[in-house]
Amino acid sequence: MADVERRAYKQAIFAVRDEDAALDIVQDAMLKLTENYGGKPAGELPMLFQRILQNTIHDHFRRQKVRSTWTTLLSALGQKDDRDEEYDPLETLQAKSDSNAAADPALQLEQSQIIALIEQALSRLPARQREAFLLRYWEELDVAEAAAAMGCSEGSVKTHCSRAVHALAGMLAAKGLKL
Amino acid sequence: MMPESEFAKKIATYLTAGTTELKPGVAYRLQQARTAALARLAQPDKMPAIERELSMAGPGYSRGPRRSGSPSWRWIAAAVLLLGIVAFGWQQWQAYIQVKEFEDLDAQILSSDLPIDAYLDRGFQNWLKTSYER
Numbered sequence: 001m002a003d004v005e006r007r008a009y010k011q012a013i014f015a016v017r018d019e020d021a022a023l024d025i026v027q028d029a030m031l032k033l034t035e036n037y038g039g040k041p042a043g044e045l046p047m048l049f050q051r052i053l054q055n056t057i058h059d060h061f062r063r064q065k066v067r068s069t070w071t072t073l074l075s076a077l078g079q080k081d082d083r084d085e086e087y088d089p090l091e092t093l094q095a096k097s098d099s100n101a102a103a104d105p106a107l108q109l110e111q112s113q114i115i116a117l118i119e120q121a122l123s124r125l126p127a128r129q130r131e132a133f134l135l136r137y138w139e140e141l142d143v144a145e146a147a148a149a150m151g152c153s154e155g156s157v158k159t160h161c162s163r164a165v166h167a168l169a170g171m172l173a174a175k176g177l178k179l
Numbered sequence: 180m181m182p183e184s185e186f187a188k189k190i191a192t193y194l195t196a197g198t199t200e201l202k203p204g205v206a207y208r209l210q211q212a213r214t215a216a217l218a219r220l221a222q223p224d225k226m227p228a229i230e231r232e233l234s235m236a237g238p239g240y241s242r243g244p245r246r247s248g249s250p251s252w253r254w255i256a257a258a259v260l261l262l263g264i265v266a267f268g269w270q271q272w273q274a275y276i277q278v279k280e281f282e283d284l285d286a287q288i289l290s291s292d293l294p295i296d297a298y299l300d301r302g303f304q305n306w307l308k309t310s311y312e313r
Contacts, residue, residue, distance in 0.1 A: 005209045006198040023208050030216035038220050074264075115197040118190055137187035138194055165183045168190060179189045 004046070005030070008053055011134055014122050015057045025060055029053040050139055051149040054131055114177060121171040125164055128152075132160030133168070 005026060012022035029052045037048050122130055128150070135146040136157065147154045172179070288295060297303050 002206075002210070003195075003198065005213055006201060006206070007195075009201070009205065009209055010194065010198055019202070019205070023205070023212065026209060027212035027215065030212055031219055034216045034219050070260075111193075111196060112200065115193050115200070118193050119197060122194075133187065133190075134194075137184075138191045161187075162183060165187055169186060179186060 004049070007138060008049070010119075011053065011138075012057060014119065014130060014134075015127060016060055017123065021060060025053070025056045029056045032056070046139070047141060047145045047149055050135055050141065050145075051151075054135075054149055054151075117172060117175050117177055118168075121168050121175075124171065125167055128156075129160045129164035129167065132157050133164035136161050 008026045008029065009022055012025040013019065016022055016025065029049065032052045033045065033049050037045070037052075040048060122133075125133070131150055132146060135141045135149055136143070139146075141149060143154045143157050146157045150157060288298070
């Protein structure tokens, strides 16, 4: 489950670009899963969790939209949300512990840079494309499960995935990265 | 160009590698969130399936505080915000009325035949007062 929650956190942070908000989203999704679906068979839980996670991310954006509307109305409190400018995927990377020091540091650095570029590119994808890509290829849901988690048709999932792959390939190639 | 699925799998491999590089504290907070979620399991018969899924990597259960506010607190916060908006609006309206009164008074003073310096004369003020009392 540690892997699942880490991937969920990463998914949330790709979407909202805010660590605290991402942690809140993952926690809320876990709570909703245990409160509402505790009795479901274990096989259904990954798909249910992904669906709850995506809905919780959407809820976050809805709340943020309402908040920004009020902020605009109350111009005295209005300040530009500069989280986009502050966000730097490189900041999310930490040096590995000494226990991994046996690996080549140059390779580790190269891998960290590649991961940062990929995460940056993912953050720039349209939300639905990113969701579809992560659910299909990272969470390894099949098309039907991904469609259920996203609340759309299977055709849409395929389209979003295909566009996401092409967009990612384009963005990474523009940065000189070939996988 | 390599097939889509192959490219996507390579990306996924890198993303998985990226999950090992979380900031210090994040993994701990995620674990806390998991234990808090497990503590919320209300019905004992729900435990087995979810327990297997959630507790594979974690220690025993402990009740942790929920980080985000409960719905009742949200309602209270909304009510306080609304009250604040009403109070702010009322204060702005009062200020507007007061400014308007001053403007009218200034206009009356400036448009009257009496020189404005007369209002600064103490004798004239006393005369006005006594004539008003009479």
